[in-house]
Structure formats: structure tokens, C-alpha cells
Amino acid sequence: MSASFWQSTHLKFWHFTLPELQERRANVFASENRLKTIGVELLPYDRNLRIFIHLSIAKLARRLGLRQIVLATTELYITRFLTKASINEVNIYMLITACLYMACKAEECPVHVRTILMDARNAWPEFIPNDFNRLGEMEFYIMEELQCQLVVYHPYRSLMSIQKSLAEKNRQLSAEHIQNSWSIINDSYMTDIHLLYAPHIIAFAAIYVSAAADGISLEPVVELVAGANICVLQVADASLSTIMSVSNGLRHRKDIDINVSNDDHIEKLTALPVSVPVSTSTVTSATQNKINKSKKHVDINKFLESARLDFYQIIICCLFNIVVLANHYIGNPFFQKFFTLSYKYPNVDSYDIGFDDSYFIIFWIVNLLFLRSALITFVFKPLAKLMGITKFAATQRFIEQTWSIFYYSISWGCGFYLYYKSSYFFNCYNIYANWPHDHMDRKFKTYYLIQTACWFQQFIVLHIEKRRKDHYQMLSHHIVTCLLCVGSYRFYFTRIGHVILLCMDFVDITLSTAKILKYGGLQTICDVMFGFFMLSWIVLRHGCYNYVLWFSWAKARNIMNGYCNSSITSQKICYEDWHIDIFIILLASLQVIMCFWMYMIIRVAVKVVTGGAAEDVRSDSESE
Structure with missing residues (x-):
């Protein structure tokens, strides 16, 4: 950090002339035009919004017990940031939280990220995600826009120096006068003057305004200003109207943490000829309404985009089915493979495997996508609305989970019925006995191929849904599962x-x-239910699963009793040791991913036990 303002990045990069600042703001306004094209109602960066930001910073800082210098640095970071980026492109509450976190570190008042995020979530639970990574991403985004030039010089030190200089000339300012000047500087952060004028000029202006309001002789101040060759009247005149209006509004808010010693000072300030008074309570309410309205418009556009995507899926799937059925009915035997099972043994109701089964899988991938999109459009979304779920993110999560309940309830019910009727019901030995299992009945083969199609369909949906924090773990899980489904089917490990x-x-x-x-x-x-889920997870995915994994590793080779006879049919696939090894490796890698998720489940369980609520820590913003 530079020891001198004149050599600092504050002066070199964040000190503008009025035309330069206007040009920067014009560039930001131009970048907002693309938001208008998608129907977003823009939130104007005006005086009302600045007051709202000022009060929001004070609200969060009051929870953390921070010094005024941290609030000032936070507000200046936000002002700088908004000369390069639009307020409509960011989450305003995340911007405030991240800038306050950065200011705490810059001003050597460190606050743990967990503490500041928790207090921010308590203040604005609908807008702050429970994710440290999101705050870190926002911090790096701000630092990138500010080009890591975080040095800030405030007028407070200059104010103290001016007070000392006046005292040396036997022109001592009263404590009340200094306090009032300090308060004016606090309020001045709701303006652009910190981008236009040096800190000592702003300090002179604050003293000048305070002296004029209190009826104190301005002669010593003017003498000191003249000696410094500084045109203080220019900055005082430029900021007086806004400062007075803000001060007039602040007197109506006794709950705001402002450093004003008495109401007489405020009364004298508001007696000066200024613009129409501003009520901060009205401004806060109006600005919050604008933010909510803007967010509502964004949600509407997201709903429309989601509905359009579902509609396209329905249309494409319908066209696919029309082509398949039309070709089947005109007598093309190839298309029969898409919806009928292939490789039936003569005179018995059992089936073998082969490449043509892939057409049946493709048919069900398409129709599962169709069924999912149709249910989302005509059942799940109306159900979400009926339950009072109106926000886009929450609605998307609701329909995803409702589809999961719908599909997995059917698949598990059918699968358990087949398991109950099988020879390997609670008998791991029979899972591998009499291998290869190349005589599958109609029900089992249909079940297994549809399950395989479901996992390929899930792989597609994973790139349609909003990403969770563990997207790549989910992607790895789906890839491994698809490989296991195809590999187990190909090498007769279907049991x-x-x-x-x-x-x-x-x-x-x-x-x-x-x-x-x-x-x-x-x-x-x-x-x-979360407790029941956790129990089922441990028993099934770490207990039963690992037992089956161990059994496959330790005993499968002996039970299968060597290599199969490849002369049974020309299609038979005989296993070798490396087939078993790859199968075991894939199962083990799937268990590693589930162990990672188990760690996340334990975190949620600890939160529930300590009095919190069960939330999906995998989600981007589950609170929505």
C-alpha cells in the first residue's frame, strides 16, 4: 500500500473528472441494453438505490460490530465496482456481503467467512446461498473488475489533520462540530464525490457545510483552505443537495446506526434550501419492491425458457415416435426393433442379448424424456403452484424430485417384485451360479433395458437441469453407472x-x-424423513452394496467355475479375469463417490442435531 495518496492507485486509477465518470456510466448503461431485449425491468442506479445499499451495509455491519471505516471502504468498493458493471447483472445482496468481507480484510478487521455468510443469510435468507464458494466467486469477480486495486484513502484522517491545524492557529473546532463533519462524511459515501475529489477536499467540504449549518464563522476554514490552495466550495456545492436530503431522511430513522450527537444538527441542516426531503423508510421499501419486481421478471423469463425447453422435448420425442410407428405400420421390419424385444429363443419365453437391444434402449431414452417433459408441463408444475411454490429455482427443484419419486417408485416396485420371484432372493451365491445367465424372461429383460435407458436419459437431463455444486461428481456417477449397466448386460452379469x-x-x-x-x-x-433416508443410505449403499462388492471380488470367480463354452451360440461372450477386475473397479469407484456424498449427508445430519433444518448441501440454492 502506498504511504502517500499522491502515489497511490486510488489517485491513479479511481480518481476521475466528471466527463470521465459520465463516460464510464454511459458504458455501463449501454451494456444493460441486452437485458432489455429479454424483458428484464432494469433497476436504476439512482439516489434511492444508493440509500438502500447504504442502509443494507449498516444493517449487516451492525450485526458484526464493525468500525465505520470498514463500512466506508465497503461502500467505496461498491461505487467503484458499479462504474464497470451493472447493478442488474449481480445479486445486490451478494455484492454487499462480498465487498464487506473484502473491506474487513483490507482494513485489518478480519471476520471469518462463515460468520459473515451466516449473518448475511439471517439478514437476507432468500438471496444469500448457503455456499462459501459462491461468496468466494463473487469476491474474485469484484477483485477482477477492480483489477486488484483495493487501496482506499478516506477523508477521516484529513479531517483530524485539519482539526489539528486549526487548533494550532487557536481556532479550535468543537467536538460537536467535528462529530457533525464526521457524520456528513459518512453520508457522503452515498454520492460520487469520492470518485471526483481527493479525500482532504471532501474533509474541508464537510467542515465547511457543518460550520455553515451551525452558524459558525467560516473565516478560519476559508483561511486554511486558501493556504492549501483548494477550491472547497466546488465540492461542497456539488454534494450539498444530496447530503442535505439524505440527512433529512435519516432523522426519521432512529434505528439506524449514525454518528450524530443530537437532532439540533439535523434540524439546522434541513433548514437549508435543498431538494424535496427523502424518507429512508420509503426509499428502502420502494427500492426493495423494485428489486423484487426485477427478480420476478427474471423468474418469469426463466419459467418461459424452461417451458419452451420442455415443449421442444415433447415435440422432438413425438416426431421420433411418429417416424418409428409410421415405418412399422408400412411394413419396414427394421423399426420393429425399437419397441419389441429381440433375440427370443425358439419355443420358450426367454431371451438372449445382442446389438439390436440398443434400438429398444434408444426408444425408451426418447420416451422417458417425453414422459418426463409431459408430466412436468401438465402435472408437476401445476402441483408446485398449488403448493404455493412460486420461485423458479424452488419450482425446478420440486419438479425434479417429484419426477424422481414417480420413476423410482415404479422401477423399485417392479425390480423388487422380480427380485422376490428370483432364485437369488437374499442368496448371493445364486447371483453367480449357473453363469452365463443368457435366458432372461420377458419381464426381466424389459426391466433391465428400461433401467439402462433411464440412466442414459439421466445423463442427458443432468445437462438440462440447473447445475448443483457436485455436478462433476454426479457426472462421474452417471458415467460409471451407464458403463456398469451396459457392461453387466453385455457380459451376462444382469443379476x-x-x-x-x-x-x-x-x-x-x-x-x-x-x-x-x-x-x-x-x-x-x-x-x-431425512433420518429415514440416512438410515436407508447407510444400510443399502454402504452395507448391502459393499457386501455384494466384497462377495463379487472374493467368490465370483470360483462360483462361475472357469470360462464359458463359446460354442453354445456364436453370440456368447466368455468372461476372463480382467472382465471381473474391471467390473470390481467400476463398483468400487461408485462406492468412492457415494462415500463423498455420505460426508455431505453427515454435515446435514449434524446441522439437524444442533437445531438446524435439513437442507440439500449439494444444491446451488436449496433455500429457494
Whole structure:
């Protein structure tokens, strides 16, 4: 940090002439035009919004017990940032929180990120996500726009120097006069004068305004100003109207932390000829309404975009089905492969495997996408509205979880029925006995191919839904699961695949049910369901799953009793040791991902036990 204002980055990069500042603001306004094209109602960066930001900073700082210098630095960071970026492109509450966090570090008043984020969430729970990474991203975004030039010089030190100089000339200012000047400087951060004038000029202006308001002789101040060769009247005149208006409004807010010793000072200030008084309570309410209205417009556009995406999926899937069915009915035998099972054994109701099964999988990928989009459009979204869920993010999460309950309830029910009727019901030995299992009945083959199609469909949906924090873990999970489904089917390990799918599906039902209860406002029942989900996760995904994994590693080779006879049919695939090894590695990698999720589940459980509410820490903004 430079020891001199004249050599600092404050003067070199953040000190403008009025035309330069106007040009910067014009560039920001020009960048906002693209927001108008999508129907967003722009929030003007005017005096009302500045007062709102000022009061919001004070609200958060009061919770943290911070010094005034930190608030001033925060407000100046925001003012600088908004000369390069639009207020409509950022979350204003995240901007305030991140700038305050940066100011705490710059002014050597460090506050732990967990503390500042927790207090910000308590102040604005709807707008601050429970994610340290989001705050860190916002901090780096601000630093990038400010080009890491975070040095700030404030008028407070100059004010003290002026007071000392006047005292040396036997022109001692009263404590009340200094306090009033200090308060005027505090309020001046709601203006642009800190971008236009040097700190000592602003300090002179504050003394000048305070002296004029109190009827004190201005002669010593003018003499001192003349000696410094500074045109203080220019800055005083430029900021007087705004400062007076803000001061007039502040007297109506006794709950605001302002450094004013008595109301007489405010009365004298408001007696001066200024513009129409501003009520800060009215400004705060009006500005918040503008922010909410702007956010509502953004949500409307997101709803329209989401509906358009679902509509396109429905249309594309319908066209695909029309093409397939039309070609089938005109006698093209190829298209029959899309909706009928292939490789049926003669004279028995059992099936083998082959490449043509991929057409059946493609057919169900498309139709699962169709079913999902249709249910979202005509059932799940109206249901969300009926439950009072109006925000876009919350609605999207609701419909995703409702679809999960719908599909996994059916798949697990059908899968458990087949498991109950199978020879390997609670018998791991029979999972591998009599391998290869190349005679699948119609129900089992249909179930397994649709489950495989579902995971490929999930892979597509993963890139349609809003990303969670663990997007890449989910992506890895889906890739491994798809490989396991295809590999187990190809090498006749369908029984072990069947058991693994049962372990997975039931847990997904309990998780989605807990989330739906949360969205419905049934927090107590949600916490109970979360406990049931956690129990099912541990038992099925770490208990049963790991037992099956160990059994496959330790005993599968002996039970399978060597290599299969490739002469049974020309399509038979005989296993080798490396087939088992790859299968075990994929199962183990899936367990590693689930262990990572288990860690996150434990974090939520600790929060519930300590009195908090169960929230999905994977989500981008689950509180919405």
C-alpha cells in the first residue's frame, strides 16, 4: 500500500473528472441494453438505490460490530465496482456481503467467512446461498473488475489533520462540530464525490457545510483552505443537495446506526434550501419492491425458457415416435426393433442379448424424456403452484424430485417384485451360479433395458437441469453407472446389476420424499424423513452394496467355475479375469463417490442435531 495518496492507485486509477465518470456510466448503461431485449425491468442506479445499499451495509455491519471505516471502504468498493458493471447483472445482496468481507480484510478487521455468510443469510435468507464458494466467486469477480486495486484513502484522517491545524492557529473546532463533519462524511459515501475529489477536499467540504449549518464563522476554514490552495466550495456545492436530503431522511430513522450527537444538527441542516426531503423508510421499501419486481421478471423469463425447453422435448420425442410407428405400420421390419424385444429363443419365453437391444434402449431414452417433459408441463408444475411454490429455482427443484419419486417408485416396485420371484432372493451365491445367465424372461429383460435407458436419459437431463455444486461428481456417477449397466448386460452379469439397482432406487425415493416435504413447508416431517433416508443410505449403499462388492471380488470367480463354452451360440461372450477386475473397479469407484456424498449427508445430519433444518448441501440454492 502506498504511504502517500499522491502515489497511490486510488489517485491513479479511481480518481476521475466528471466527463470521465459520465463516460464510464454511459458504458455501463449501454451494456444493460441486452437485458432489455429479454424483458428484464432494469433497476436504476439512482439516489434511492444508493440509500438502500447504504442502509443494507449498516444493517449487516451492525450485526458484526464493525468500525465505520470498514463500512466506508465497503461502500467505496461498491461505487467503484458499479462504474464497470451493472447493478442488474449481480445479486445486490451478494455484492454487499462480498465487498464487506473484502473491506474487513483490507482494513485489518478480519471476520471469518462463515460468520459473515451466516449473518448475511439471517439478514437476507432468500438471496444469500448457503455456499462459501459462491461468496468466494463473487469476491474474485469484484477483485477482477477492480483489477486488484483495493487501496482506499478516506477523508477521516484529513479531517483530524485539519482539526489539528486549526487548533494550532487557536481556532479550535468543537467536538460537536467535528462529530457533525464526521457524520456528513459518512453520508457522503452515498454520492460520487469520492470518485471526483481527493479525500482532504471532501474533509474541508464537510467542515465547511457543518460550520455553515451551525452558524459558525467560516473565516478560519476559508483561511486554511486558501493556504492549501483548494477550491472547497466546488465540492461542497456539488454534494450539498444530496447530503442535505439524505440527512433529512435519516432523522426519521432512529434505528439506524449514525454518528450524530443530537437532532439540533439535523434540524439546522434541513433548514437549508435543498431538494424535496427523502424518507429512508420509503426509499428502502420502494427500492426493495423494485428489486423484487426485477427478480420476478427474471423468474418469469426463466419459467418461459424452461417451458419452451420442455415443449421442444415433447415435440422432438413425438416426431421420433411418429417416424418409428409410421415405418412399422408400412411394413419396414427394421423399426420393429425399437419397441419389441429381440433375440427370443425358439419355443420358450426367454431371451438372449445382442446389438439390436440398443434400438429398444434408444426408444425408451426418447420416451422417458417425453414422459418426463409431459408430466412436468401438465402435472408437476401445476402441483408446485398449488403448493404455493412460486420461485423458479424452488419450482425446478420440486419438479425434479417429484419426477424422481414417480420413476423410482415404479422401477423399485417392479425390480423388487422380480427380485422376490428370483432364485437369488437374499442368496448371493445364486447371483453367480449357473453363469452365463443368457435366458432372461420377458419381464426381466424389459426391466433391465428400461433401467439402462433411464440412466442414459439421466445423463442427458443432468445437462438440462440447473447445475448443483457436485455436478462433476454426479457426472462421474452417471458415467460409471451407464458403463456398469451396459457392461453387466453385455457380459451376462444382469443379476448383480439387478441387486445394485434395487439398492440405489430405494434410497433415491426417500431422498426425494424428504425434499418434497421441505418444499411443502413440513420441516419437522422432513427432518424425520431425512433420518429415514440416512438410515436407508447407510444400510443399502454402504452395507448391502459393499457386501455384494466384497462377495463379487472374493467368490465370483470360483462360483462361475472357469470360462464359458463359446460354442453354445456364436453370440456368447466368455468372461476372463480382467472382465471381473474391471467390473470390481467400476463398483468400487461408485462406492468412492457415494462415500463423498455420505460426508455431505453427515454435515446435514449434524446441522439437524444442533437445531438446524435439513437442507440439500449439494444444491446451488436449496433455500429457494
